[in-house]
Amino acid sequence: MRQLSTRQVYVNPWMVVREDRIRRSDGSDGIFGVIDKPDYALIVPADGDRLHLVEQFRYPLGLRRWEFPQGTAPDRADAEPIELARRELREETGLRAARMTQIGTLDVAPGMSSQRGRVFLATELTEGSPERELTEQDMRTAWLHRDQVVEMIQRGEITDAQSIAALGLLLLHEQRENTYRQERR
Numbered sequence: 001m002r003q004l005s006t007r008q009v010y011v012n013p014w015m016v017v018r019e020d021r022i023r024r025s026d027g028s029d030g031i032f033g034v035i036d037k038p039d040y041a042l043i044v045p046a047d048g049d050r051l052h053l054v055e056q057f058r059y060p061l062g063l064r065r066w067e068f069p070q071g072t073a074p075d076r077a078d079a080e081p082i083e084l085a086r087r088e089l090r091e092e093t094g095l096r097a098a099r100m101t102q103i104g105t106l107d108v109a110p111g112m113s114s115q116r117g118r119v120f121l122a123t124e125l126t127e128g129s130p131e132r133e134l135t136e137q138d139m140r141t142a143w144l145h146r147d148q149v150v151e152m153i154q155r156g157e158i159t160d161a162q163s164i165a166a167l168g169l170l171l172l173h174e175q176r177e178n179t180y181r182q183e184r185r
Contacts, residue, residue: 001025009033013075037115038078041085042070042106042162044170045095045122049146052125053163054092056139066152067160069093070117081118089122091131093141098124104169106162119166121173 002023010017016036023029045052045068055066069092073079079087082100089095099122106117132139144152149167152158 004029014072015076033112035109035113035115037108037113038072038076039081039084039115040070040072040108040117041081041088042068042117042119042166043085043089043097043100043122044068044103044119044166045089045093045097045125046170047123047125047143050143051146051149052093052095052141052143053149053158054139054141056136065160066158067163068166070162082120085118085120085122090128091133092136092139094128094130095122095125096128097122098126101173103173104166106165106169108162117162119169121170 004021004023006018006020008016008018014037018034018036020032020034021029022032052069053066054069055064057063058065069088071084071088071092073084073087081102085100086097089097101121101123102118103121104119106119108115108117130136130139130141149158153164153167158164
């Protein structure tokens with residue numbers, strides 16, 4: 001597939017929407033609507049069997065939703081993934097992590113968006129005061145037992161796809177770590 005032209009349709013501090021004319025490998029032409037957003041960091045703060053989540057109002061859904069802390073740098077800026085993760089964790093929860101481990105990468109909606117996310121496991125946590133942005137003033141946070149998180153997903157109380165995928169990445173990471181420890185014995 002080859003891009004023939006592109007035009008910017010809309011821009012704001014969080015995204016650019018563009019329309020690309022393309023030519024497919026069979027020679028037929030088409031268009032793609034693409035949402036360009038900067039890469040984001042999603043953080044799974046863990047303390048044993050407890051996970052720290054945030055709840056906030058999500059305007060496009062018109063609902064309050066529980067999810068793991070996540071976000072992008074201001075004004076569509078690029079940022080080092082681990083620094084972005086540390087900043088988002090501190091801003092949204094007040095937590096600081098002595099240990100931050102990248103456990104995966106997520107593509108948000110690859111059929112329409114260029115945005116990718118890096119998922120980090122945050123451990124060895126210390127509490128502090130959140131430093132929330134204006135749009136996050138209604139945010140609430142809570143430590144939840146991982147069984148509670150699974151139950152909330154099953155009941156449809158946690159529906160954020162990235163958070164659900166991040167929990168899966170956490171479980172895979174833990175399984176890999178346990179296998180590694182057993183092999184070293």
